[in-house]
Amino acid sequence: MTTLLLVRHGLTAMTGPVLAGWTPGVSLDERGRDQARDLAARLAPVPLAAVVSSPLDRCVQTAEAVAAGHAEPIEKVELDERFGEVRYGDWTGRPLKELAEEPLWRVVQAHPSAARFPGEDGEALAGAQHRAVAAVRDWNARIAAEYGPDASYLVCSHGDIIKAVVADALGLHLDQFQRIQAAPASLTVIRYTELRPFLVRLNDTGGSVQDLLPPPPGDRDASGDGTKDGATGAEGDAAVGGGA
Template identity: 45%
Template sequence: MATVILVRHGRTTANVAGILAGRAIGVQLDDVGQEQAKRTAERLAAVSFVGVVSSPLERCRQTARLILDHQSPTLTGTAEAGETAAAANATGTHNPLHAVDAVEDDITECDYGQWQGLALSELVKEPLWSVVQGRPSEVVFPGGESMQAMQSRAVAAIRRLDAKFEAEHGPNAVWVAVSHGDVIKSILADALGMHLDHFQRISVNPASVSIVRYRSEQPHVAAMNTDAGDLSWLRTVAAEPQLGGGAGHQAAGHQAAATSGS
């Protein structure tokens, strides 16, 4: 079972302005968002990835690049977004520390349609707002997509990519997906077996880390909305969830060290 680390992009200029950015072009991380993403990248430096996949939107690609900047040169197989590995090698621009493995359209932000670019202070006055909060499975944004469609495409993409990385790198492969708050919340809701109507109970803060393992029986959510803590336990062999809760990551790490004779 491969492991996916779900990372939300850092804080943006639109977040600060209280604007629903949606898929608008040119929305970038602000200074705080850059620092948030850098701290997350420093946390993730303890883990070796087989790949990093990003939403095509700039704020996610900025976050992904900071994560890759903190990875060791052992990360291989990456190429500049939109550029094949062969082309990158041919031009001499292939650098695993300054590249994004892939851009995945299906983990992009929800298409908020006519709501995109509007102030949240105005949107809360719309009748649809209460439906977004309480019954999101019924929501279709005017001129945009439904929240069910957002969840369906995102979950399908994550599961497809997870299976791909496991097939190529084995069951202990770890990879990163950089996406958006509502998208990650919908993925976590699916992994937890929650109806989409309950996904607003989940918080996914800027630059937060959530972790899911797609086991053969059912998904296992190992972490949600974390912004601190050691992640080196992800380098150990993934254990099945234990009846009674098990001994935790630290014990697993000690056991792995003892087995290796160190």
Template identity: 50%
Template sequence: MTTLLLIRHGVTAATGRRLGGRTQAELSDDGRAQARRAGERIADLPVKAVYASPLARTWQTAELVGAAVGREPVGCDGLLEVDYGRWTDRPLKSVARTKMWPVIQARPSLAAFPDGETIRAAQLRATDAVEQLVARHKRGVIVAVSHADVIKTLVAFYLSLPLDSFQRLHVAPASLTVLSLSVGGQPALVRFNDDGPLRGTDFRPPARRATAKGRRQ
């Protein structure tokens, strides 16, 4: 069983104001502090590897998290932010006035960003990347530093939620989402959008229960 720790990057100067996309915005001072705290939260866990979207904000977050767990980050293009095309780095107030915005909020499975990516394509890309990481690390704890929309699509996939439900999920900066995964096995969501204290015992597989006939299940 692989324990996947999904961490959203810390804040930048544009967080909450602009649709960042695939820009090279760097972490703000607050974002760096958030990333350090995220690393401190998992410092006692036996992390085998730290993977990250190669954009500046995720890479800087991964470097700070990696320093806390003694791992150098490894780039993973599958964890990249959604390609928002011509919407990249536009003010959120501006894109919220477009005809496409209500579709993106209510029916994201039908949305394609101008000269960019569809949400569905981003979900498939990210899921393929995670499946490869799980196959590479069949046991133990690994970290993947990514972006809010990407993490939301991954949670929707592994919980078998319709993609149109993913906008109902919220992933805060530097928060932790934990999935328990295995190749071909039943996925489990252990924690979501979490910023509380962690212990290694929090990620142990659930104990098997005894049936009336004494068998374990």
């Protein structure tokens, strides 16, 4: 029952008005650094087997803040290019207001599974989802093998990538992923079981993380395979009435 904490990077000067994509040197601004510090403080008590990041600066800086601020500081942030931003090709660096006038914009919004961004390095959204979900599956297996099936790890990525991973976890067609939101420095949590994933949190930007901490030994159920209050059943799935 590996648990994935998905974090979107904090704010940058380009977040919102411009499609930053893989533009080099886009760092967190003062607001983004504050967000990263606040997020690190919230997540400090949550056991993390690893912290993984997109290789882009804004994600690395956010992930490093979380790693450094952890109760048991994590020395190394692992980089995985598969969690990098969608490659927007010729759209990279252009204002969103300008892009909204492009014919492809409507396709991206209404039928994203058919969208491929223009230019030599433009990527299809379906391809971006595939690489990100494959990365999650690989990291789930790696973390479970090394730290046990109940381990948690954190990945810092980008809005469209997080939305695509959430859509996959919910069994939604990619064409529905624009209905999902992932704000800067937000926390999304997915718990992967043998049967199916469970979306535990979505676009969370504040509040307690108590439910992400390991349960005390006294809260284990009689079988030792789950927790009380319908959190998990003996097979690692949600109990009946547990919100599945």
